[in-house]
Amino acid sequence: MDDQDRVAAFIDEYGLKTDLAYHALNLECEVGEIAKEVTTSTDYGRNPNAASIATDEIGDALFALLALAEAADVDADEALAEALAKYEARIESTGDAGSGQ
Numbered sequence: 001m002d003d004q005d006r007v008a009a010f011i012d013e014y015g016l017k018t019d020l021a022y023h024a025l026n027l028e029c030e031v032g033e034i035a036k037e038v039t040t041s042t043d044y045g046r047n048p049n050a051a052s053i054a055t056d057e058i059g060d061a062l063f064a065l066l067a068l069a070e071a072a073d074v075d076a077d078e079a080l081a082e083a084l085a086k087y088e089a090r091i092e093s094t095g096d097a098g099s100g101q
Contacts, residue, residue: 004076007066016067023068030061 011017034057039045041052069076087097094100 002077003062004066004070007063008070011067011070018071020068020071023064023071027061027064027068030057030064033057034061 034053037053037057038051042048042050066076069079090099091097
């Protein structure tokens with residue numbers, strides 16, 4: 001059982017199934033909590049070397065992302081493979097992984 005299947009099983013077991021929009025908003029909230037931890041741990045950017053993020057916050061964001069993938073009927077492993085191939089192609093053609101936008 002992969003991680004997306006584990007999240008889907010958890011959602012089914014605990015009756016957490018909801019619509020796609022909720023999952024997208026929940027992911028935004030969880031990523032926001034990560035940003036808040038970095039913001040506060042660095043004293044609002046004044047000490048960037050002090051940046052820290054609690055492991056459970058990363059876990060919350062991963063859970064939310066995998067729940068969103070499941071709600072969108074997207075295979076997270078396939079989506080990641082597609083993204084890695086895209087970044088690799090960019091690096092090979094431009095020397096940079098960014099989209100340039």
